[in-house]
Amino acid sequence: MSTIKEQLIAGLNTDLANEYQAIITYITYGATVTGIYREEMKEFFMREVPDELRHAEYLANKIAALGGTPTTTPVAVPPASDLKQMLLNVHRAEEETIARYLERRHQAEQLGDFGLVNDLEEIISDETKHKESIEMILRGL
Numbered sequence: 001m002s003t004i005k006e007q008l009i010a011g012l013n014t015d016l017a018n019e020y021q022a023i024i025t026y027i028t029y030g031a032t033v034t035g036i037y038r039e040e041m042k043e044f045f046m047r048e049v050p051d052e053l054r055h056a057e058y059l060a061n062k063i064a065a066l067g068g069t070p071t072t073t074p075v076a077v078p079p080a081s082d083l084k085q086m087l088l089n090v091h092r093a094e095e096e097t098i099a100r101y102l103e104r105r106h107q108a109e110q111l112g113d114f115g116l117v118n119d120l121e122e123i124i125s126d127e128t129k130h131k132e133s134i135e136m137i138l139r140g141l
């Protein structure tokens with residue numbers, strides 16, 4: 001039976017593996033996107049990278065501060081052969097990411113780590129903006 005703190009550390013490591021996935025996904029899709037919108041879409045994907053990098057760095061530091069070991073293994077990037085598939089994949093990833101952070105926020109609250117609660121809320125704001133900008137693009141496709 002693991003403690004709330006151990007469950008939180010395990011959850012933060014899942015989040016970190018997914019932030020690493022997000023970084024690799026956006027770089028890979030930016031590199032491989034083709035078609036008439038290539039230039040804009042490459043820029044769009046690459047614009048997300050600094051946020052995800054900041055989230056990953058934050059999580060690695062927090063996991064270490066809590067006494068855990070930050071994972072070095074990213075979740076696998078889903079393949080995509082065209083722009084629409086890329087956008088659908090990153091939209092789903094952002095949605096699932098927000099759900100995971102809401103669960104993490106609840107665990108942080110249970111543990112009484114309100115600094116983490118506050119930091120997670122900022123990250124949730126970033127991911128919500130990512131999700132909404134992807135939705136605006138998908139709406140016009």
Ligand SMILES: [Fe+2]
Nearest residue numbers: 019051052055
């Ligand atoms: Fe992120």
Ligand SMILES: [Fe+2]
Nearest residue numbers: 094126127130
């Ligand atoms: Fe994101």
